[in-house]
Amino acid sequence: MSLHWIIDSRTRLVTATVDGDCTRADVEAYLKAVDGGGAVAWRKLFDARRGRPAMDPDDMLAIGTLFRGYHRRGPVGALALIVAETDAEPISRTLGILATAERPMRLFTDLEKGRRWIGSLPA
Numbered sequence: 001m002s003l004h005w006i007i008d009s010r011t012r013l014v015t016a017t018v019d020g021d022c023t024r025a026d027v028e029a030y031l032k033a034v035d036g037g038g039a040v041a042w043r044k045l046f047d048a049r050r051g052r053p054a055m056d057p058d059d060m061l062a063i064g065t066l067f068r069g070y071h072r073r074g075p076v077g078a079l080a081l082i083v084a085e086t087d088a089e090p091i092s093r094t095l096g097i098l099a100t101a102e103r104p105m106r107l108f109t110d111l112e113k114g115r116r117w118i119g120s121l122p123a
Contacts, residue, residue, distance in 0.1 A: 002051065003030050007037040012123040014044045014077075018051025024059035031066055041075040045118050047082045047111060071102075078104040078121050080114040 002020035014034055018026075034040055055063070070076055104121060108114035 001026055001029070003027065005030055005033065007034065007039050007042075009037075009039075012039070012042040012077075013118070014039050014042055016044065016046045018046075018048045020051065021054035022048070022051045023054045024063060027055075027063050028066070031070070035070070040070050040073070040077065042077040043118050043121055043123065044077055044079045045082070045114060046079060047114075048087075049082055049084045049109075049111070076103045078118060080106055080108060080118040082108045082111050082114045085109040 003016060003018050003022050003026040005014060005016040007014050014037075016030060034044075053060070106114070106117055108117070
């Protein structure tokens with residue numbers, strides 16, 4: 001598995017890191033852990049700078065459907081998504097499904113800026 005996470009109940013922050021190919025199964029396991037840990041409404045720092053999506057369009061649609069399901073159930077926590085500079089433009093165009101949630105969300109290419117921003121938000 002190339003997607004690893006820490007669900008920290010003290011800070012109410014979920015930190016995830018992708019190293020290598022990230023599959024639909026990886027993302028589904030992450031979402032299941034976040035939901036099972038009661039952390040859907042918590043802040044999230046998602047570092048995908050060293051990751052690559054290994055999903056076809058059907059996989060992406062299924063993941064998008066899962067995200068929307070969480071948004072309909074209740075509050076979804078703020079998201080700081082960190083990506084490689086070369087991926088920022090194409091990823092920003094595909095985030096529409098995430099942006100529909102009523103939550104703060106920002107895309108960064110600098111991990112420290114993402115950490116500062118997510119840390120500035122209320123837990």
